[in-house]
Amino acid sequence: MAAHPGGLTAVAPRPAATPSSNGADSAVSVRDLVRSFGPKGVLNGVDLDIAPGEFVALLGPSGCGKSTLLRALAGLDHDVRGSGVISVPDRVSVVFQDSRLLPWDTVLGNVTLGLREHDAESRARRALAEVGLAGREKAWPHELSGGEQQRVALARSLVREPQLLLADEPFGALDALTRIRMHGLLQDLVAAHRPAVLLVTHDVDEAIALADRIVVLDHGRIATVRTVAPEIGSSADAAGHEALRRDLLTALGVEAAHAPEPVHPAQPAAVGR
Numbered sequence: 605m606a607a608h609p610g611g612l613t614a615v616a617p618r619p620a621a622t623p624s625s626n627g628a629d630s631a632v633s634v635r636d637l638v639r640s641f642g643p644k645g646v647l648n649g650v651d652l653d654i655a656p657g658e659f660v661a662l663l664g665p666s667g668c669g670k671s672t673l674l675r676a677l678a679g680l681d682h683d684v685r686g687s688g689v690i691s692v693p694d695r696v697s698v699v700f701q702d703s704r705l706l707p708w709d710t711v712l713g714n715v716t717l718g719l720r721e722h723d724a725e726s727r728a729r730r731a732l733a734e735v736g737l738a739g740r741e742k743a744w745p746h747e748l749s750g751g752e753q754q755r756v757a758l759a760r761s762l763v764r765e766p767q768l769l770l771a772d773e774p775f776g777a778l779d780a781l782t783r784i785r786m787h788g789l790l791q792d793l794v795a796a797h798r799p800a801v802l803l804v805t806h807d808v809d810e811a812i813a814l815a816d817r818i819v820v821l822d823h824g825r826i827a828t829v830r831t832v833a834p835e836i837g838s839s840a841d842a843a844g845h846e847a848l849r850r851d852l853l854t855a856l857g858v859e860a861a862h863a864p865e866p867v868h869p870a871q872p873a874a875v876g877r
């Protein structure tokens with residue numbers, strides 16, 4: 605395996621995961637999930653399966669319940685009224701838009717936090733090298749850029765070898781160029797560790813570039829499901845990419861003419877990292 609200049613490990617493109625439909629072989633299985641805040645229904649019967657190793661992006665208009673669904677999968681919604689059946693693997697990691705690093709601990713301390721294994725430190729150092737931060741172990745979070753802080757958050761998640769990675773707009777606060785670099789990094793990390801992934805994003809192009817499958821939440825239910833062929837995700841099929849983009853924008857209730865121009869170059873993963 606060749607190493608990228610940033611310390612990333614180059615890996616072969618992963619084969620497309622097979623989405624499961626019956627829940628039996630799923631990493632994630634959600635059945636008839638209902639959530640409401642007071643009288644307000646937010647999730648009105650969500651059904652979703654994610655296969656082991658599958659990358660699913662979750663799109664939907666602001667306030668439609670994407671984070672509510674992710675928090676339910678993360679077990680972070682104990683105080684919320686609702687019903688339904690959720691099955692997730694034992695090891696689940698969550699990454700948020702804000703890196704949520706502890707400001708009073710070093711980069712290494714943040715990554716090893718809560719790990720009890722005797723080799724925690726060496727594993728954390730390896731994870732930091734994987735995200736391109738070898739040599740920054742003793743830095744404090746405030747000494748890092750926003751992109752570097754998100755790299756630490758990814759290292760902290762992946763050092764636990766999650767079977768499911770939940771990511772809630774992890775790149776939403778980053779500038780366009782850093783975001784593209786982070787896409788490449790995430791693709792490499794996911795290819796190497798192969799967790800199932802649920803990525804919440806507002807960015808249709810991000811969803812197409814990263815996901816095996818895209819689901820759109822509307823009125824509290826999964827309203828649209830699209831599989832992303834590898835040649836569309838990589839933009840090798842530019843016409844297919846544009847057709848899927850328009851299709852998703854329509855599902856989101858946005859006319860393509862009013863949508864922002866894509867910030868992604870034709871092949872995001874090929875941009876120098």
Ligand SMILES: Nc1ncnc2c1ncn2[C@@H]1O[C@H](COP(=O)(O)OP(=O)(O)OP(=O)(O)O)[C@@H](O)[C@H]1O
Pocket residue numbers: 641646664665666667668669670671672673
């Ligand atoms: N703790 C809470 N108490 C009351 N209402 C809440 C709470 N959390 C979320 N909501 C409401 O539930 C709805 C769904 O919120 P959620 O954060 O899941 O949406 P979202 O699709 O992730 O939105 P965005 O894309 O803007 O982040 C919103 O109307 C929100 O105001």
